[in-house]
Amino acid sequence: MLRYDSTSSSAGSSSGSLSSSSSSSKPPQQDIDGLLAGAGYKVRSSELRQVAQRLERLETAMGNSPADFSQLASDAILYNPSDLACWVDSLLTEFAEPPPTCSSDFIVDPVNNQTVVNSAWTAAEPHTPQVHQNITYDEQQSLDNQLTVVTAMEEDSGIRLVHMLMTCAECVQSGDLSLATSLIDDMQGLLTHVNTVCGIGKVAGHFIDALSRRIFQGMGGGSVNGGSAFENEILYHHFYEACPYLKFAHFTANQAILEAFDGHDCVHVVDFNLMHGLQWPALIQALALRPGGPPLLRLTGIGPPSPDGRDSLREIGLRLAELARSVNVRFAFRGVAASRLEDVKPWMLQVNPKEAVAVNSIMQLHRLLGCEQTRDSPIDTVLSWIRGLNPKIMTVVEQEANHNQPGFLDRFTEALYYYSTMFDSLEACRIQPEKALAEIYIQREIGNVVSCEGSARVERHEPLAKWRRRLSGAGFRALRLGSNAFKQASMLLTLFSAEGYSVEENEGCLSLGWHSSPLIAASAWQAVPAWDNHMSSS
Amino acid sequence: MVQTHHCEDHETVGENKEKRPKFFINDHVDILIEILKRLDGRSLCVAASVCRLWCTIARNDSLWENLCFRHVSPPPSSVRSVVLALGGYKRLYTGCVRPVRSRLGRMRKASWAGDEVQLSLSLFCVDYYERLGGSNSNGRLVGESSPSSLMFLCKPVNV
Numbered sequence: 001m002l003r004y005d006s007t008s009s010s011a012g013s014s015s016g017s018l019s020s021s022s023s024s025s026k027p028p029q030q031d032i033d034g035l036l037a038g039a040g041y042k043v044r045s046s047e048l049r050q051v052a053q054r055l056e057r058l059e060t061a062m063g064n065s066p067a068d069f070s071q072l073a074s075d076a077i078l079y080n081p082s083d084l085a086c087w088v089d090s091l092l093t094e095f096a097e098p099p100p101t102c103s104s105d106f107i108v109d110p111v112n113n114q115t116v117v118n119s120a121w122t123a124a125e126p127h128t129p130q131v132h133q134n135i136t137y138d139e140q141q142s143l144d145n146q147l148t149v150v151t152a153m154e155e156d157s158g159i160r161l162v163h164m165l166m167t168c169a170e171c172v173q174s175g176d177l178s179l180a181t182s183l184i185d186d187m188q189g190l191l192t193h194v195n196t197v198c199g200i201g202k203v204a205g206h207f208i209d210a211l212s213r214r215i216f217q218g219m220g221g222g223s224v225n226g227g228s229a230f231e232n233e234i235l236y237h238h239f240y241e242a243c244p245y246l247k248f249a250h251f252t253a254n255q256a257i258l259e260a261f262d263g264h265d266c267v268h269v270v271d272f273n274l275m276h277g278l279q280w281p282a283l284i285q286a287l288a289l290r291p292g293g294p295p296l297l298r299l300t301g302i303g304p305p306s307p308d309g310r311d312s313l314r315e316i317g318l319r320l321a322e323l324a325r326s327v328n329v330r331f332a333f334r335g336v337a338a339s340r341l342e343d344v345k346p347w348m349l350q351v352n353p354k355e356a357v358a359v360n361s362i363m364q365l366h367r368l369l370g371c372e373q374t375r376d377s378p379i380d381t382v383l384s385w386i387r388g389l390n391p392k393i394m395t396v397v398e399q400e401a402n403h404n405q406p407g408f409l410d411r412f413t414e415a416l417y418y419y420s421t422m423f424d425s426l427e428a429c430r431i432q433p434e435k436a437l438a439e440i441y442i443q444r445e446i447g448n449v450v451s452c453e454g455s456a457r458v459e460r461h462e463p464l465a466k467w468r469r470r471l472s473g474a475g476f477r478a479l480r481l482g483s484n485a486f487k488q489a490s491m492l493l494t495l496f497s498a499e500g501y502s503v504e505e506n507e508g509c510l511s512l513g514w515h516s517s518p519l520i521a522a523s524a525w526q527a528v529p530a531w532d533n534h535m536s537s538s
Numbered sequence: 539m540v541q542t543h544h545c546e547d548h549e550t551v552g553e554n555k556e557k558r559p560k561f562f563i564n565d566h567v568d569i570l571i572e573i574l575k576r577l578d579g580r581s582l583c584v585a586a587s588v589c590r591l592w593c594t595i596a597r598n599d600s601l602w603e604n605l606c607f608r609h610v611s612p613p614p615s616s617v618r619s620v621v622l623a624l625g626g627y628k629r630l631y632t633g634c635v636r637p638v639r640s641r642l643g644r645m646r647k648a649s650w651a652g653d654e655v656q657l658s659l660s661l662f663c664v665d666y667y668e669r670l671g672g673s674n675s676n677g678r679l680v681g682e683s684s685p686s687s688l689m690f691l692c693k694p695v696n697v
Contacts, residue, residue, distance in 0.1 A: 251660070276671070278664060285663035288620050319670050323663070326623040491657055495641050 035163050041084045048156055054088045061092065157193045158200040162416070164190070165207055169412040177215055184212050199427075203420045206443050207412075210450035217451075229304040229312070235444070236275050238437035242429045244496045245520045248489055248503075248512045249362050250279040252522040253395035255485040257358045258286050260393035260524075264356040265295045270349055270389075272341060272364040274301030277316040279362070281323055288327040296330045300349050305337040313337060341368055342378035346385040357391040365467075366398055369460040383474040387527045393479060394525040398467060400511055400518040403449045404460040415449045418519070425500060425514035464509060464521040476525040480508030564591050571595060575604050579636055602627035606635050610652050621659070624666040633665060634658035 033045045043051055081087045164187050171180035187208050194201035240246040261267045267287075271279070280299060287294045299320065306312040313335030324331030338344045341364055351357055368379040386394060401418045405411050422442060429435045448459040462470075468478065486505055489512065493501045500515050511518035563570055574585055574595060582605070586596035595601070599622070606627055607613055621630055635658045642654055 254660075278667070281663045281667035282660040285620065285624075285660060289614070289616055289659070291614070293616075319667065322670060323667050326666075327620045327663075328623075487653060488657060491638075491642060491653060495638060 033163075036084070040082055042082050043084045045156060045160065047085050048159060051085050051088060054085075054092060058088055058091055157190055158204075161187060161190055161194065161200060161204045165204060165211070165416065166409075166413065168211055169409050172211065172214065173408040180211070180215055184208060184215070200420070202439075203416070203423045206419070206446050207416060207450065209443075210447045213447065214451035229306055232304075233275055233312070235437055235441035237278070238434045239441040240278060242431065242434040242438035243426055244493060244501060245512060246278075246362070247492060248510075249397040249520065249522055251282065251488055251492055252481060252485050252510055253360055253362070253397060253524075254279065254283045254286065255488055256395050256479070256481055256524040257283060257360065257393055258290070259482060259484070260358060260479075261287070261295065261356055262290075264392075266298075266352070266355040267295045267358070268298040268300065268351060268355045269358045269360060270300045270302070270351075270391075272302050272359070272361040274303040274313060274316055274335070277301065277320050279360070280320055284320070284324050284329050284331070285327060288329045294327075294329040296332075297324065298332045298334070298355070300334045300336060302336045302338060302341070302344055304339050311335070340378075342382060344382075346389060349389070351389050357389050359386055359389070359391045359394040361395065362397045363399060365396060366404070366460045366462060367458045369404060369462065370455075379470070380474065383471070383476075387475050390527055390529075392526065394476065394527075395522070396467065396471070396525060397520060397522045398464070399461040400463055400513070400521040401461040402463050402466075404462050412450060415446065419446050421514050421517045422519055425519070428496070428500065464506070464511065464523065467523070471525055475528050477528050478508055479524040479526050481505075481510050481522065481524055486510060564589070567591070567595065571598075571601070575601055579605055579631060597628070599627045602631045606631050606655060606658075610655055613655075617659075621662075624662055625669075630658065630662050634662045 031044045031046070033043050033048060036043050164183055168180050168183040168187070171177070171183065187204070191201060191205055191208070194204070196202050196205050236246075257269065269280075269283070271277075284297065287297060299317075301313055301316065303313050317333030317335055321331050321333055334350065336344060336348050338348075365379065365382075368377070368382055370377045370379075399418075402414050403411055403418070405414070419442060423439070426435060426438060426442070429438070445459050448457055449461075452458075472478075486503065489503045489510055493503055493512070502513050502516055504511050504513065504516075504518060506521075509521055509523040511521040513519050563573075570592070574582060574592075577585060582596055582601065586593045603618070603621075621627055624630070635655065638654050638658045638661070
């Protein structure tokens, strides 16, 4: 499941200059890895994995015996450091390391310099090192090789795929479309050697598709966004079920809204993207049970207009109303159909000045960002009328990624890392068809980030730091999400037994990530009452 | 214990006659309820298969209410009407509280007990909402009729 992580770490340790290689136009030579050659090291592609392992072992050995290390620095003579494989081996023998036995699960005893093997392959006890000494180096190496040859080939192909993806993206950025096209063909050939069911193969496949769509179909990307509203709702619903990101978003926002509504009898929630309204049952239930009794709750849901006569907004409203009636909460629903958020005008929301307003935006604000920083960009217009509503709270949940940079290669690199992490986390999901449809949902995002430009590119994710600056500049101040929200988020994550998710608190905002890479961030804001408030109201 | 008849001992015969009708727990439903109230969820389900009387009693929602709030301070009275509206305590326990408690039990912190129930209630409400959608909508908004919102609780994932 974490195979991509390990390949990326070994790729990282052997070629730190991945993104800044200068020899991008040279096709990779027969056997020598092209990108490392650009950095001045000659390593055979077939040996990349072993070299990376030995480098890691060297690092461990250096850490374990600092005395030897200083001796090494002063006394050792090292030949030809550009031949990385030999160089690492010679250093390892300086440390009197025995030759590599298993690829994992061994403990090096620095005092005795013996390797005590814990692996099941050799079926030996860790307390009888003599048994291991009987297994000769050659035997162990061939065992090692047999068992790791499949994964080594796959991991090499995985590393190579990543290299080729980066090179292809550079070609696209510089306009060398002929080389990009041939790289796409090569990569598609390489995909047959890689497991595309999980890991790097799956993500790479999606990125290759997106790149080829960009090259061959231009950047309108109509087919990517062409999904109907109905399809999008279904994909979104399955994404909600398959992984905890949306649940985290909903529960955290609800907790903040609940706390902000404390003491108010007339409350109004504006949801920027209603979908199936899955966020609101929990809030309705919490309001029903709050001490002092439930308030009058009005919900205004914004969503795309539905074709062929169905009024999906109204249907969702009716369902929510039935739920509210069951739990005795006075409820009123209003639907606002708009295909773009910037088309919504504040008068459509019919906000009563006496009620407490909460604005809820789950992954919608980034769609308003344009590429040019003009004065009246949609985001500024919308933020100013939100401020004019004087909401008690505005909950903002956004992807924690930097996918709105002007340079294509930077965007591509970020997206590759971000979506690989997200796909890794999705591996933990076992329920079908939720997992497959969730993957399609993510795939559409990838397609939009990579293959669309201009107004067609709506997935313009920006990291929390940028949103903080933007929202503070627009007259909002941050509200801290309290400890209750953090506790609830932690509990929710523990229920997803996959123990890779982590919640972090960052200056009052919560972010959810996979193995400490944050993927989604939730924050709460309030309009600053300013002396020029009347000028910014619509 | 062997009971021997002593015809000449009238007191003993009298005692024996009084002792002969055995104690049937089913005749004392209030005691039965008190005992069943203290069982855990699994035992309660097993108890429901004993006989019709036990089945009827075990289906009584107040027993399950007891289970849900056993380790928690008694909830305000408004909770009951909400839970009953959303499907009842037995459903709340078997669908939400039990899996939540067992999953969080590994990392249980003492302060979480009340929050576990709160979270269970919220998840229960989302589940009810999805069940509403399955029966009402003709378009396939939710997919199968069985809602999948709680699937992640049902199928523990081993990574």
